[in-house]
Amino acid sequence: MRQAATSRPLPAAELDERSGMLATVLATVDALVLAMDAEGRIQVFNGACERVSGYRFDEVRGRYAWDVVLRPADVEPVKGVFRRLSAGQRSTYENVWVAKDGTERLIAWSNAVQSDPDGRVRFVVATGIDVTELRQTERALAENERRYRDQLTQAAKLEAIGRLAGGVAHDFNNLLTVILGCAGALCHELPAGHPLREEAEEIAAAGGEAARLTRQLLEFARQRPVQPVPVVLNHTVEEMTGVLARLLGDELQLATALAPDLGRVVADPTSLRQVILNLVVNARDAMAGGAGTISIQTENAELGARDVPGVPAGRYALLSVRDTGCGMSAETRSHLFEPFFTTKPEGCGTGLGLATVFGAVKQAGGHVLVESAEGEGACFRIYLPLA
Ligand SMILES: Nc1ncnc2c1ncn2[C@@H]1O[C@H](COP(=O)(O)OP(=O)(O)O)[C@@H](O)[C@H]1O
Ligand SMILES: [Mg+2]
Known part of the structure; x- marks a missing residue:
């Protein structure tokens, strides 16, 4: 700027063209550009600021930036940043902008202070990018x-x-x-x-x-000694529905959703029956005293490298057993498959059910995952590689 002042003044037409172009750039650029005077009052509020906040420049011009778009909890920290800025440093930070309609966006800012030759702050230029999705990812x-x-x-x-x-x-x-x-x-x-x-x-x-x-x-x-043979999980489930229904009694229902085109896996049929039995018995115990439905589902699953944590890419038959019972804490989850781990009263649980499930699933080259939170039921998923 100072240099411009000492060089040859531009002809008026050229000046007009340049400032028109600057205005267009400011309006179209995807970055948020916000300029404030030394006190924090808004002087420039570009198109991206308008798009993110839902406010028009003429609605916010001259207002304190923190009165317009910040959450109350962020006001003091941002004022703090502003005070430090005024002392003449460049700084970066992130904060949430609350738009006119209440939607929130996370913005990453980089601020630069423009000062007089004698060091007094003239204005602050804040450039921001919307990093909401980036941070989520x-x-x-x-x-x-x-x-x-x-x-x-x-x-x-x-x-x-x-x-x-x-x-x-x-x-x-x-x-x-x-x-x-x-x-x-x-x-x-x-x-x-x-x-x-x-x-x-x-x-x-x-x-x-x-x-x-x-x-x-x-x-x-x-x-x-196990005897792996090609198996369609649907048949194993169907064979067992009678036994399972008897285990569940009158209060609990069994629902099955079996993919008609389910691929074969290679596994020991006895082990598979034990897996299903253990999962269903656990589901029943988790729903003890209440009514409800335990669902067994089978489907084909084609997984990419990182689709499911801990399960490598490949084609699988997926068997899920879901209940709406008591669920489990993170602590319980972390010991779930250990032999002799049980939360059941003495004489009721051996703690070997899931250890057996784990052993059988590993034997078949598969993976077992659990999703559960306290009071929110549980879903056990077993991925067995397709033959
Ligand atoms: N469907 C489920 N819902 C809630 N908790 C479960 C479920 N399945 C297993 N658990 C928890 O895991 C523990 C270990 O299960 P398991 O190895 O089958 O042994 P056991 O059933 O003999 O206790 C159970 O005691 C229970 O705390
Ligand atoms: Mg059990």
């Missing part, structure tokens, strides 16, 4: 990234627990064979009515229960 990406990492950690942790549990269960099973054998022999030898007969029977019963738990644990640790 960034947040979604970060959240995706976080969930992806969680899934990986979870999988690694379960892998380790599975190996450990499998080893222990194996040794334990050998000991149980001895215990059960001896208890059986005792029951056989002790005549009916013998004072120790009852104790011997209790040993046999407890041993039997322990063996059942161990079998489940071995299942989880993927030690049971």
Whole structure:
């Protein structure tokens, strides 16, 4: 500007043309351009400002910028920025503009102070871009990234627990064979009515229960020989609807929505039945005491690399089991698939249901995901790669 003052004055026609062009640029540029005097009163409010805020320049001219478009909570911080600006620095910050119709946009600003030769602030030029969508996308990406990492950690942790549990269960099973054998022999030898007969029977019963738990644990640790064959999940679900309906009783309904064109997966049918059974029983327990519907759905899913956190790109059969029960806290969610994790009262839960589900799904090369919040039901999704 100062330089312009010392150079040759422009002819009037050229001046007109230049300022006309500047006005057009200001009106059409996508960036918000806002100029304020030293006190913060609006002097320039370009087309982008009008478009974002819904105010016309003549409505806001001369008003304090913070009285027009800011949320009350942002007024003091922005005044603070303004005071620091006046001290002569360039600065950047973000704030929300509330438009005339109440819509909110997040704007990233860069401010520059224009001062007199003697250093007094003349005006402040703020240039802003609307970063609402950009920041939303960034947040979604970060959240995706976080969930992806969680899934990986979870999988690694379960892998380790599975190996450990499998080893222990194996040794334990050998000991149980001895215990059960001896208890059986005792029951056989002790005549009916013998004072120790009852104790011997209790040993046999407890041993039997322990063996059942161990079998489940071995299942989880993927030690049971499985026989993967091509399966259409719909058939597995249909086979089970009778059993499931009986499990659910009168209050709870089972709804199925099965994709007619569902592709085949390769999996062990017994394991698949266990998966469905465990998920439905858990759904029932979560809805205990209330009426409602548990839905089982199947569909084909074609996933890109990052469509679903933790699930690689590919073609899958997706099995979902959804309930409208009590849901679960983030804390519960983080332990869900661990063997022996249960929130149910003693005697009601073994904590092996979902561990078994996890084992079976991994065995079939699949992935299991859960979506749930406290009081908002739960949805378990199982992705099995199509054959
Ligand atoms: N559909 C569900 N809704 C709410 N919580 C669930 C659901 N499924 C599982 N859970 C939680 O996960 C825990 C572990 O489930 P699971 O491994 O099947 O063991 P168990 O059913 O024996 O407790 C449950 O105790 C419960 O807290
Ligand atoms: Mg269970």
